[in-house]
Amino acid sequence: MPERLPSISPVESLVLALIESRERYGLELVDLAGGRLKRGSVYVTLGRMEAKGFVTSRQEERAPGAIGLPRRLYRATPYGLKVRDAYQLLREALALKPAEAR
Amino acid sequence: MIPGTRLTTVSSRFLRAETFDLMVSPAIADLQFEAPTASRVRRLQSYAGVWRACCGALCQDIALTLKAPFVDEARRAALQSDVLTFAWLTLFQVCYYAGMLTIAFSKWSDLRAWLHTVLLRTSVLEALMLGAVALLLPALPVLACFWPRRDDARTC
Numbered sequence: 528m529p530e531r532l533p534s535i536s537p538v539e540s541l542v543l544a545l546i547e548s549r550e551r552y553g554l555e556l557v558d559l560a561g562g563r564l565k566r567g568s569v570y571v572t573l574g575r576m577e578a579k580g581f582v583t584s585r586q587e588e589r590a591p592g593a594i595g596l597p598r599r600l601y602r603a604t605p606y607g608l609k610v611r612d613a614y615q616l617l618r619e620a621l622a623l624k625p626a627e628a629r
Numbered sequence: 630m631i632p633g634t635r636l637t638t639v640s641s642r643f644l645r646a647e648t649f650d651l652m653v654s655p656a657i658a659d660l661q662f663e664a665p666t667a668s669r670v671r672r673l674q675s676y677a678g679v680w681r682a683c684c685g686a687l688c689q690d691i692a693l694t695l696k697a698p699f700v701d702e703a704r705r706a707a708l709q710s711d712v713l714t715f716a717w718l719t720l721f722q723v724c725y726y727a728g729m730l731t732i733a734f735s736k737w738s739d740l741r742a743w744l745h746t747v748l749l750r751t752s753v754l755e756a757l758m759l760g761a762v763a764l765l766l767p768a769l770p771v772l773a774c775f776w777p778r779r780d781d782a783r784t785c
Contacts, residue, residue: 567681
């Protein structure tokens with residue numbers, strides 16, 4: 528059976544754009560996205576993206592005695608950026624009108 | 630108590646360790662980070678966000694569990710074993726409740742007459758719904774106590 532091609536949704540592309548240059552927390556992404564990412568769905572999206580290999584994450588380093596769960600920082604992987612760029616090219620190619628393609 | 634402690638306990642009980650770490654734990658961590666300075670509205674939004682993350686993670690886990698038997702023979706066998714155990718435990722309770730009701734009916738004829746009247750008055754659909762509830766009531770505690778085991782390795 529042929530291996531399935533990776534797929535990337537517009538929301539995943541947006542997340543990659545936000546964490547392309549630096550590590551960010553999930554909450555930061557929600558604030559930066561200006562309503563295009565929801566608080567509840569961002570972590571599910573990030574979890575799925577990590578499973579696909581599009582992002583990598585690590586737990587923050589914490590001061591001794593800090594309470595609560597450690598927060599998680601996300602960064603885009605070169606693979607994720609490559610898939611996003613490839614899909615961007617594909618979308619642009621598919622958006623061409625017949626006259627423009629000549 | 631730190632906000633999100635109960636949510637952590639409940640969700641870590643029902644989710645795969647990896648799903649919890651990747652999807653729910655960051656949401657709870659952000660909730661706890663924000664809690665000291667957040668307004669009441671913002672805190673409610675955080676809680677709603679965590680619940681949505683829990684639901685999404687649970688859906689993902691269920692999808693993985695259902696998909697697993699189609700990709701792995703060992704998981705197929707494990708799922709069959711889980712389904713059988715689940716069915717056995719539920720049936721055991723159904724028999725228990727049925728036995729108790731039988732004893733109750735034989736003791737109190739009024740109760741029997743009341744149930745007879747209720748069943749005769751209801752339509753077939755309502756009777757089916759009553760039957761479904763009678764099955765679900767024993768199934769819920771079994772579900773809470775015996776959650777089908779999951780493989781923590783992400784291979785599917």
